[in-house]
Amino acid sequence: MSGILEKTELTFQQLGASSEAEVDRLFAEIEEFLESEQIGDRETFRVLWASDKKGVLTKIRNNWLRAAPPSTRRWIGPRLEKLTHSVAFKLKTYVERQVEGEGSGERVDLSLPGVIRSVGSHHLIRQVFQEIEGIFFSIGFSVVEGPEIETPYYNFEALNIPEFHPVRDDMDTFYLDLPKDAKTPLLLRTHTSPMQIRTMEKQKPPVRVIVPGKVYRRDNPDATHSFAFHQIEGLAVDTDITFCDFTGTIEYFVKQFFGPSVKTRFRPSYFPFTEPSVEFDVSCPFCGGTGTSAGGGTCSKCKGAAWIELFGAGMVDPAVYGFVNYDAKKVSGFAFGIGIDRLAMLKYGIDDIQVFFQNDVRFLRQFP
Numbered sequence: 146m147s148g149i150l151e152k153t154e155l156t157f158q159q160l161g162a163s164s165e166a167e168v169d170r171l172f173a174e175i176e177e178f179l180e181s182e183q184i185g186d187r188e189t190f191r192v193l194w195a196s197d198k199k200g201v202l203t204k205i206r207n208n209w210l211r212a213a214p215p216s217t218r219r220w221i222g223p224r225l226e227k228l229t230h231s232v233a234f235k236l237k238t239y240v241e242r243q244v245e246g247e248g249s250g251e252r253v254d255l256s257l258p259g260v261i262r263s264v265g266s267h268h269l270i271r272q273v274f275q276e277i278e279g280i281f282f283s284i285g286f287s288v289v290e291g292p293e294i295e296t297p298y299y300n301f302e303a304l305n306i307p308e309f310h311p312v313r314d315d316m317d318t319f320y321l322d323l324p325k326d327a328k329t330p331l332l333l334r335t336h337t338s339p340m341q342i343r344t345m346e347k348q349k350p351p352v353r354v355i356v357p358g359k360v361y362r363r364d365n366p367d368a369t370h371s372f373a374f375h376q377i378e379g380l381a382v383d384t385d386i387t388f389c390d391f392t393g394t395i396e397y398f399v400k401q402f403f404g405p406s407v408k409t410r411f412r413p414s415y416f417p418f419t420e421p422s423v424e425f426d427v428s429c430p431f432c433g434g435t436g437t438s439a440g441g442g443t444c445s446k447c448k449g450a451a452w453i454e455l456f457g458a459g460m461v462d463p464a465v466y467g468f469v470n471y472d473a474k475k476v477s478g479f480a481f482g483i484g485i486d487r488l489a490m491l492k493y494g495i496d497d498i499q500v501f502f503q504n505d506v507r508f509l510r511q512f513p
């Protein structure tokens with residue numbers, strides 16, 4: 146025990162202190178000791194300093210204050226009060242440290258206000274995924290997810306893209322380094338379309354699914370390209386699905402996403418796994434489909450074209466059904482592949498795809 150604590154067992158008379166300077170020195174000594182004390186366990190600290198029977202404060206009150214002659218008491222009173230405050234302050238800060246998760250964690254005063262930590266928010270890409278999922282949930286689609294590492298069979302062949310098909314050039318991707326005796330090469334999927342095949346292999350019609358996920362291509366990074374990006378694949382197959390069901394579904398989605406006033410149009414296109422294939426455009430939601438900005442200049446979003454290319458889609462090519470044991474004479478359906486990054490950039494006015502991957506909180510905080 147520290148020397149100063151032993152002194153609290155004695156009276157001022159026994160200590161031989163009779164002047165105000167000596168009283169001052171004793172209190173300074175005990176304040177200094179209190180200041181230097183590290184609190185390990187709060188209860189031990191409380192018993193030592195503040196317990197009613199044997200606490201330092203009680204001893205000082207009994208041995209120093211009460212036993213002193215009245216002339217000395219007026220020096221002791223205010224100094225004892227100050228010391229009492231110091232002890233109470235130290236106990237209080239200890240509790241605060243406890244709530245913040247420091248200290249030995251023995252006792253926490255739950256009546257104190259909590260320490261609120263911000264939990265952040267979903268990444269904008271995740272938010273757009275959820276928004277699109279919500280729209281398709283409302284018309285009876287469900288979500289399936291698949292592997293990001295695929296075999297060439299699921300990524301290409303079963304989607305009607307044979308080995309030397311030129312479209313594979315557009316989908317150049319990353320192959321994994323495998324041992325020489327590996328049975329099949331593995332690659333990072335270039336689209337979420339392999340899940341069309343995996344879903345139809347497992348499930349008989351009717352099928353109505355969307356497949357959100359990350360995809361990879363060997364694109365050099367620039368404002369609109371990245372080696373990784375995000376897609377939602379959609380697939381609906383049943384015995385009586387027509388081209389009208391297809392365009393109606395896409396139109397419903399686009400109006401839900403961009404607002405009821407936009408128009409859609411489609412242009413003929415080509416994908417190996419759909420026939421016929423189309424590209425969907427939306428009338429520019431930023432200039433109302435006029436191509437002219439509010440100030441009279443050219444709309445910067447659609448570059449004056451009044452239309453914005455959205456995504457590719459089409460009726461499932463009957464050849465694909467052959468890979469999954471569906472009867473192409475009995476079933477029909479449609480598929481689409483929505484680029485999430487592009488839609489998010491359009492809707493939220495973002496001009497560089499790279500910001501999605503940089504994790505700069507100044508960007509992320511703009512989308513709470």
Ligand SMILES: [Zn+2]
Nearest residue numbers: 429432444447
């Ligand atoms: Zn425009």
